[in-house]
Amino acid sequence: METHKKLTIGLFGFGVVGEGLYKVLQQTPSLNASIKKVCIKHPGKQRNAPETLFTTVKEEILNDAEINVVVEVIDDADAAFEIVSIALRGGKAVVSASKKMIAEHLPEILQLQQETGLPFLCEAAACASIPVIRNLEEYYDNDLLHSIKAIVNGSTNFILTKMFEDKLDFQSALLLAKQLGFAESNPKLDVEGYDAVNKWSILLNHAYGIVEHPDNILFTGIQNIQLSDALVAKEKGLDIKLIGQAKKLKNGKVAAFVLPQFVKNGDPLSFVKNEYNGVVIESGFADKQFFYGKGAGSFPTASAVLSDISALRYNYRYEYKKRYHHTPHELTNEYFVKVYLSFDDWKYIPREKFEWIEEWHADADRKYLIGVLPVQELIQNSWWKENQTSLILTVDPIIDNLDIIHLKKRSLELAGIQ
């Protein structure tokens, strides 16, 4: 309406997402937002937009007083951070989709927002078309969020789906993902969990006010998951998903990680197949909510950027209530997890590190166990992701410190050991 700002946008990046946004904006004239200039790296390429729109000189955007919004969708995290910093200091609102940049520079980005009072919106950086950040900001207050559990990486979810549904082994499923454009030519960032943990670092802030560098969050990817793991899971009516999880423990601190996990049929996340993402939020008031949608791709990502641009018209900005209006939560590694491990040889497994082992089993090629480990062990050592050892969390894997003695006793009794 009349009270809304006219938005004049300077766009950095014209790759898949940037071009998607350009097209989407052309089809939504009611937004009253237009792209004045696009800054690109390689001027030679053929592009589906008028040549006068493009520049290679970033100052043409950053020094243009008419431009009041900088949208940044480039690949280079360092360059992106520089752009964001200059834009905010120069009085421009910022919309960003660069999860790696945001995850690695969270403290500085928060500081910049506090100093300038300007909005920095990044809905596209986590789960693209799923409005998870806005929901965490608007729907949940500090004390009320029990847990958040999500599939935040489409490539790995696609690969796992193909392993399950078509019984492909990991390498064949990965190849298919590449052919269909669901994995990068260098898929390490997706497959080994780097992309997912970056997103998780961003969501931990909006969910719990925790600002933690992704290096300090426990994570791995799906690189060691075997077709035999998938078959074991299927037999038990379970799925395997790469899941980011954060849960408030009894002492009020938060357990958080990105790890492969078994999921029961009927769990909302078991419904999330192929390249889709999904988020389950459990809270005191809204109870259980589940959001499902495309987590990547040109238009789904552009639509998230668009929703941020749309919000700028009424000066929306994140309040980071969990960080500034409450005592922010602390991340803890003082808890235990129940894990399934499959491995080639017992010599790779330090059995003495387990609190207890409930089940073990050996096939011709592959051995399995289910046991309980302190999370500190997973953080300090890496045997559990070496030598093709595959670690998958069980359903409801988190064991609170306060429960461990009681559970251990009961478990050993059940096994007839004590």
Add this chain to the structure above:
Amino acid sequence: METHKKLTIGLFGFGVVGEGLYKVLQQTPSLNASIKKVCIKHPGKQRNAPETLFTTVKEEILNDAEINVVVEVIDDADAAFEIVSIALRGGKAVVSASKKMIAEHLPEILQLQQETGLPFLCEAAACASIPVIRNLEEYYDNDLLHSIKAIVNGSTNFILTKMFEDKLDFQSALLLAKQLGFAESNPKLDVEGYDAVNKWSILLNHAYGIVEHPDNILFTGIQNIQLSDALVAKEKGLDIKLIGQAKKLKNGKVAAFVLPQFVKNGDPLSFVKNEYNGVVIESGFADKQFFYGKGAGSFPTASAVLSDISALRYNYRYEYKKRYHHTPHELTNEYFVKVYLSFDDWKYIPREKFEWIEEWHADADRKYLIGVLPVQELIQNSWWKENQTSLILTVDPIIDNLDIIHLKKRSLELAGIQ
């Protein structure tokens, strides 16, 4: 932050939702919103709040200049509309959860917002804890929304789930729903679809800019669905759900209704069980999105009210872009639907009204057919919901006028009739 308004709330109604909101607000001090006065009807009741908070005189809220937000969660649609009107004209923002009132007074409520420029938010009026209205307002622009399909009534979904999972007949399932508090003592409003069509009328506005009285929208409930229908569905790997649907046809007009419908296993809505609600949105950019959560109950509804209150701090208001910034869509009844009917006697079924009948079948007590009807027939006549006749839409039921001749020919060929 400092720029945000302090909200001083006058609350109308202290039933399940009102009391829920009171408790929720006490637990979210960071919101900087407080309830100054609560207007109730029956002063005698014991309530879990200080007595000085309550009044029976509505002017104590409506004439109090310090109160800048009226939250209205009462049952009486006429009284609610009066309160909303006076509040808006008196310069107060309004949050409402009264779906019947909103559905029946949509034109006046839109008019009041235009005249006063004040926000009227009603996220709690459709699907409670699912932020569907905000998403329709923020994520989707006119041309881009292909369809919206949703389970918006928890009571009927609970009853259908029990018929499917526990093979209860309709009456036993309804009794169980009442015992568990998922259905009102007079369940007609839920069971016969009145509640669902009110919500659908509200969502049609936010989705497509269509303002239509619920009386003019094709609907029924689940009152005629037989256990035998559930068994037929189960055999075919289908579920039955009461679904609100709206879909853009090839001519740009919108087909919309609330009717029982078969749903394939694997469809997101098949995942929605018991008292939950779910919404599937398909659009050009975000692609397919699915939202799932509790659609009723004290705290889920209060949490939706809370999110509206929270949005008022930054002066958020609906823009109704589809209505004001575009040519709003038109509702049409010029299309066909493929239906399944089960009935006791052929004499109840006007066979000549069908475009064609593809299948028919008779058991000892019950007869079945699958055929295609013009929607006008369902609007003009009511034989399809009388005499225990049960109508259920097939999967993908909508047949565009432009396709009917071609489809009829192919269907009759397949049946060997032509």
